[in-house]
Amino acid sequence: QSALTQPASVSGSPGQSITISCTGTSSDVGGYNYVSWYQQHPGKAPKLMIYDVSNRPSGVSNRFSGSKSGNTASLTISGLQAEDEADYYCNSYTSSITYVFGTGTKVTVL
Amino acid sequence: EVQLVESGGGLVQPGGSLRLSCAASGFTFSSYAMSWVRQAPGKGLEWVSGISGGGGGTYYADSVKGRFTISSDNSKNTLYLQMNSLRAEDTAIYFCAKSTHFFGSSGFDYWGQGTLVTVSS
Numbered sequence: 001q002s003a004l005t006q007p008a009s010v011s012g013s014p015g016q017s018i019t020i021s022c023t024g025t026s027s028d029v030g031g032y033n034y035v036s037w038y039q040q041h042p043g044k045a046p047k048l049m050i051y052d053v054s055n056r057p058s059g060v061s062n063r064f065s066g067s068k069s070g071n072t073a074s075l076t077i078s079g080l081q082a083e084d085e086a087d088y089y090c091n092s093y094t095s096s097i098t099y100v101f102g103t104g105t106k107v108t109v110l
Numbered sequence: 111e112v113q114l115v116e117s118g119g120g121l122v123q124p125g126g127s128l129r130l131s132c133a134a135s136g137f138t139f140s141s142y143a144m145s146w147v148r149q150a151p152g153k154g155l156e157w158v159s160g161i162s163g164g165g166g167g168t169y170y171a172d173s174v175k176g177r178f179t180i181s182s183d184n185s186k187n188t189l190y191l192q193m194n195s196l197r198a199e200d201t202a203i204y205f206c207a208k209s210t211h212f213f214g215s216s217g218f219d220y221w222g223q224g225t226l227v228t229v230s231s
Contacts, residue, residue, distance in 0.1 A: 001172065003154070034216035038155070045224060046147075046155065051210055051217030089155050093214050097169055099145070099157040 004029065004090055004102035011108040017078040020105045022090030023071060028100055030071035034093035037066055037075045041086045049088075050075060077107070085109045112136035112220045114206050119225030126196050126229070132189040132206030132222055139187040140164050143213035146180065146191050148202035149224075158204070159191060162213045169213065174200075196229045203227075 005023040012018040022029065022037075029035055035053045038046035048057050050066035053073065063078045073092070077084055090102035118130040130146070145160040159180040160169045168180050179192040189206050203226050207218035 032216075034214065036217040038218075040155075045205055045221040046207075046218075047221075048210075048217050048219045051219070053216070057217075057219060091155075091157070091216075091218075093216065097214070098171055099160070101147075101155040101157060104154040 114222035
């Protein structure tokens with residue numbers, strides 16, 4: 001199972017919006033609404049930001065939103081803040097009864 | 111409060127074995143699927159293995175199938191990962207993670223702090 005494809009890096013200024021893409025296949029992202037997104041700061045465990053494509057867990061800022069079209073899922077961060085600088089990973093359930101993570105995206109706040 | 115605490119990591123020689131444990135608290139352990147996720151130094155996340163709530167089903171990434179075995183003890187609220195025939199490429203921080211619902215559902219909502227496994231001679 002190949003990793004889902006994410007851009008290596010995305011940057012934006014404070015207050016701007018950025019979008020991170022996550023491209024898979026019809027056997028993972030395109031086939032199921034079981035896409036989730038994680039934020040990971042250096043030396044820390046990942047934190048769930050979005051599940052089931054577009055749902056936010058309790059306590060996660062509404063500046064984070066998720067969507068999906070075909071085989072590509074997206075995470076949008078609006079009103080970018082310094083604390084949003086981190087690595088972000090997407091994840092999907094697959095037809096092989098496994099999970100697959102994305103390659104990861106480093107978000108930089110300029 | 112949900113807590114996941116991994117243990118059992120360390121230095122092991124290639125071809126050796128190690129068993130990781132993850133002690134869970136703060137939720138009904140038998141009702142949720144659990145997974146192991148690893149992260150090699152400076153690299154991304156890789157899903158390794160998962161188990162259904164109650165231990166009825168076990169699932170593995172191709173990279174570890176036949177070498178790793180996941181199990182759980184509901185009486186001890188503990189998740190395990192038995193790792194055999196270890197290779198240098200298995201070197202990573204290993205996290206245990208709780209699923210939001212059943213295995214196959216979306217999202218791992220709680221994570222442990224991770225335990226480092228180093229495979230080297």
